[in-house]
Amino acid sequence: MPTVSTAPGKVYLFGEHAVVYGEPAVPCAVERRATVTVEPRADGNVRVRAEDLSLDGFTVEYDAGTAGPAVDAPTDLLEAATGYVDEAVAQAREAADAADAGFDVEVESEIPLGAGLGSSAAVVVAAIDAATRSLGEPLEPVELADRAFRAEYTVQDGQASRADTFASTMGGAVRVEGDDCRRIDAPALPFVVGFDGGAGDTGKLVAGVRALREEHGFAADTVAAIGDLVREGERVLADAPAGEPADEATLEALGGLMDFDHGLLSALGVSARSLDSMVWAAREAGATGAKLTGAGGGGCIVALDPTDATETALAYTPACEEAFRAELATEGVRRIE
Numbered sequence: 001m002p003t004v005s006t007a008p009g010k011v012y013l014f015g016e017h018a019v020v021y022g023e024p025a026v027p028c029a030v031e032r033r034a035t036v037t038v039e040p041r042a043d044g045n046v047r048v049r050a051e052d053l054s055l056d057g058f059t060v061e062y063d064a065g066t067a068g069p070a071v072d073a074p075t076d077l078l079e080a081a082t083g084y085v086d087e088a089v090a091q092a093r094e095a096a097d098a099a100d101a102g103f104d105v106e107v108e109s110e111i112p113l114g115a116g117l118g119s120s121a122a123v124v125v126a127a128i129d130a131a132t133r134s135l136g137e138p139l140e141p142v143e144l145a146d147r148a149f150r151a152e153y154t155v156q157d158g159q160a161s162r163a164d165t166f167a168s169t170m171g172g173a174v175r176v177e178g179d180d181c182r183r184i185d186a187p188a189l190p191f192v193v194g195f196d197g198g199a200g201d202t203g204k205l206v207a208g209v210r211a212l213r214e215e216h217g218f219a220a221d222t223v224a225a226i227g228d229l230v231r232e233g234e235r236v237l238a239d240a241p242a243g244e245p246a247d248e249a250t251l252e253a254l255g256g257l258m259d260f261d262h263g264l265l266s267a268l269g270v271s272a273r274s275l276d277s278m279v280w281a282a283r284e285a286g287a288t289g290a291k292l293t294g295a296g297g298g299g300c301i302v303a304l305d306p307t308d309a310t311e312t313a314l315a316y317t318p319a320c321e322e323a324f325r326a327e328l329a330t331e332g333v334r335r336i337e
């Protein structure tokens, strides 16, 4: 019998990169999901089939631990995608004390790879959940989030925070500061996402910020300033009625902080011309604020706008390949079968 789990992607309201150094961050799960189907295999092998890992869509089939798939897609991205599935399988085997367990794993995702929407975290969370259930050892959400973090941490060479995997497991708006992860109350926020069709290399981008931070005191101060603005953003969120559409004053306050955050992330070298151009298109269309989301380098921006103006403006922006409204995913990992 197959087991099927889905897990959502996320946008960062604020705090990416600085969260790696212990500053708080507020990622919000959004309704774009990765779905992972797992069936046990008697021969102990792991076979992975993945579709739609980028918006172009491609299929890979390979045996885990072998040379990897031969498909026409950027090698870095594919290596990353298959690496995440391999680590998720390793975590599931360890959790269920079943080192020789074999699986057929099928991954389908609506979340573009490496684009700042937490595709890898969603795949890892859904894969560990489906695989442990297939072994008769379902995990509680806190352990699932922890094991998913460990899988990401391994693939990203120790340069990962708990933010993406915790948001994907728990759903909703969350707050992450070091090992302290919790769901927080938040108003309903009108997120609009712009996607440039590209991707950034999370490992390289995180390493770049680390190097700047070690070299210059002012870069370390920039990271600390992101932490300060996140704390201010948390106060704005706490003052707004939870679950109700955010009022104009709340959107202005949060938007102003998002704009500031984007400026600081740009100073740390993780923006890109395409991201800046989408951010400006959103602001000029009347978004109360806009910023890159995730590791940067390419991929997505997130803006706040309760009207259709930002989505329309992004759709006409040459740098933008796809614009869409992203609803908060109040449910994290979901067990389908």
Ligand code: MEV
Residues within 6 Å of the ligand: 015, 016, 017, 018, 019, 020, 116, 118, 159, 160, 161, 162, 163, 164, 202, 206, 294, 295
């Ligand atoms: C990537 O989605 C977010 C970063 O902060 C890295 C991390 O938190 O693991 C850049």
